Amino acid sequence: MSSAAAVIDVQHLSKTFLTPLALRKVRAVQDVSFRVSRGQIFGFLGPNGAGKTTTIKVLTNLIRPSSGKVSVLGGSPSDLHVRLKTGFLPEMPNFYDYLSAREFLDIMARFYGLGGRTRRKRVDEMLELVGMTYAAKRKLRKFSKGMLQRIGIAQALIGDPELVILDEPMSGLDPIGRKEVRDIIASLKQKGRTVFFSSHILSDIEMICDEVVVLNRGRNVAAGPLDSLLHPGRVMSEIVAQGPGDVEALPGKAVSMEGKPGFLRLQCSPDEVDSTIQTLMQRGFHIKSVTEARMSLEDLIVSKAFQEDSRDD
Amino acid sequence: MIRRIWAVVVNTFIEASRNKAFVAMAIIAVLFIVSSLAISQLSIEDQRIRVLIDFGLFSLSLASNLIAVVLGVILIHKEVDRKTFYLVVPKPVRRSEIVAGKFIGLASVILMSALIFIAVWFGVLHTRGVTINIELVKASYLVLLEVMVVLAVALFFSTFATPIISGIFALSILVIGRIQYILSDLLSSPKGFFQHYPATKLIAKATLAAFPDFSVFHVSRQLLLGINIPAQYVLSATGYALAWCVLFVALGMILFERRQFL
Numbered sequence A: 001m002s003s004a005a006a007v008i009d010v011q012h013l014s015k016t017f018l019t020p021l022a023l024r025k026v027r028a029v030q031d032v033s034f035r036v037s038r039g040q041i042f043g044f045l046g047p048n049g050a051g052k053t054t055t056i057k058v059l060t061n062l063i064r065p066s067s068g069k070v071s072v073l074g075g076s077p078s079d080l081h082v083r084l085k086t087g088f089l090p091e092m093p094n095f096y097d098y099l100s101a102r103e104f105l106d107i108m109a110r111f112y113g114l115g116g117r118t119r120r121k122r123v124d125e126m127l128e129l130v131g132m133t134y135a136a137k138r139k140l141r142k143f144s145k146g147m148l149q150r151i152g153i154a155q156a157l158i159g160d161p162e163l164v165i166l167d168e169p170m171s172g173l174d175p176i177g178r179k180e181v182r183d184i185i186a187s188l189k190q191k192g193r194t195v196f197f198s199s200h201i202l203s204d205i206e207m208i209c210d211e212v213v214v215l216n217r218g219r220n221v222a223a224g225p226l227d228s229l230l231h232p233g234r235v236m237s238e239i240v241a242q243g244p245g246d247v248e249a250l251p252g253k254a255v256s257m258e259g260k261p262g263f264l265r266l267q268c269s270p271d272e273v274d275s276t277i278q279t280l281m282q283r284g285f286h287i288k289s290v291t292e293a294r295m296s297l298e299d300l301i302v303s304k305a306f307q308e309d310s311r312d313d
Numbered sequence B: 001m002i003r004r005i006w007a008v009v010v011n012t013f014i015e016a017s018r019n020k021a022f023v024a025m026a027i028i029a030v031l032f033i034v035s036s037l038a039i040s041q042l043s044i045e046d047q048r049i050r051v052l053i054d055f056g057l058f059s060l061s062l063a064s065n066l067i068a069v070v071l072g073v074i075l076i077h078k079e080v081d082r083k084t085f086y087l088v089v090p091k092p093v094r095r096s097e098i099v100a101g102k103f104i105g106l107a108s109v110i111l112m113s114a115l116i117f118i119a120v121w122f123g124v125l126h127t128r129g130v131t132i133n134i135e136l137v138k139a140s141y142l143v144l145l146e147v148m149v150v151l152a153v154a155l156f157f158s159t160f161a162t163p164i165i166s167g168i169f170a171l172s173i174l175v176i177g178r179i180q181y182i183l184s185d186l187l188s189s190p191k192g193f194f195q196h197y198p199a200t201k202l203i204a205k206a207t208l209a210a211f212p213d214f215s216v217f218h219v220s221r222q223l224l225l226g227i228n229i230p231a232q233y234v235l236s237a238t239g240y241a242l243a244w245c246v247l248f249v250a251l252g253m254i255l256f257e258r259r260q261f262l
């Protein structure tokens, strides 16, 4: 797809935060590039502190990049007409809690130039969409976390945006709420909208994303269609072993199992199983089980993160 | 543009009018003026009206300035601190429009509470047999002009400083503005400090020019002497206040425009 069709185009983006008095630099994002095409549901993945929120703040005109180029809907995030077509849900949003849900959405709708009757209609539609009609007159101060998250999604969609940027939209929601948000995202795709969202919940991303980009410690670690990243059909073998040995000294990535002292979990490709078991047994481990597992997104992050670490050393 | 500014105005107006500190200050101010009735009883007959007028103008100015400083420094900071700006700044609205909306919203809240205050005050004056004339209205209007400048100053500081610092700076400008006339009196007197040390004259003159002179807005002396305030004076005072408001709001807009929301 040509770059003209890219809804979000991030090229070599870096953002460095300076602590007060410039004593220390935090490189939150370093040389990150990715491109989101129109009509996609695009997942933005990465462990805590990976730089997701920082990237999203650049995309939404909250902060300026230290270097690199960012284009949203063919323009700069600071362009008014770009923001007119963009909806945004911040991470852990705080609301004007002295307003009722309806008052709040009404004020947010005013920024999109919606007048009188259209605005009221739009607000009602959004309340309905997120299932908050019954609480429309209640002050946001009295809303639960999940109810607020729904109002946050409603305000992101109030201007009927072409591009929706959501920073952890499922956080704070119960399983039913998660499903509802997934359904809303899927229905946006149906209408030809583009959705860019970050999440920790891998299953949520796996279930609905067309394409993902994975960050770790401020850098790109993987990008592309989900299927190609997860190597469909390719099986990984997982070995569970028990022993007194030092996990750190083992080859490959071995992780201790939580709550089970002395147990460790290790993944390798099927043809490495024999040699890996040999090594383990030589070091005094007992093999508890060998299973085959499809590589999950979580494994992807862990393995990529591990490669990054060993490159640093 | 008007619609977007209006969105911020509506929100600011609701926020301020539902703010407990504001409501408390406004109620105290009104109670204050009612209690001035009692105070005026203590003074001798021909001083009574003088006390009521003086006290009324003084309370109007004190309460409104206080509300302007408190709301001006708190409301922007609160949005940054609680990150509610994350919901507004990415919206299709210019940052300068947000600052303009904040100013207009706060100004309307303050003017609304001032009007209530003035109504009660005029009521009190009326019960004491004082005829409410246009001069009294002009004097109140001038006081409110000062409040608008103070609000612009408070808002300007709050676009980059913490509430405490902004509050101190805004109050300092209010105090400097109130005592400017002392400095200018000293400057023009044939004897004294500035004549001894001519080098300091320039600094003093620069200070005079750099800060608003609030004595322009205080006419209670003329009022009590029965001197009418010329319409021309009111007009030029309006222009003076407007110029300072525009300056501080514009500076606030520039700083807010460059701000990053970390």
Ligand SMILES: Nc1ncnc2c1ncn2[C@@H]1O[C@H](COP(=O)(O)OP(=O)(O)OP(=O)(O)O)[C@@H](O)[C@H]1O
Pocket: A017, A018, A026, A027, A028, A029, A046, A047, A048, A049, A050, A051, A052, A053, A054, A055, A091, B262
């Ligand atoms: N205002 C700031 N000042 C200094 N450092 C910051 C600031 N904001 C973020 N950082 C740092 O930048 C890095 C990336 O943070 P960011 O919030 O973008 O991560 P994230 O991927 O959104 O994480 P999470 O999943 O926990 O939300 C972190 O190391 C964080 O400490």
Ligand SMILES: [Mg+2]
Pocket: A052, A053, A054, A091, A167
């Ligand atoms: Mg984040």
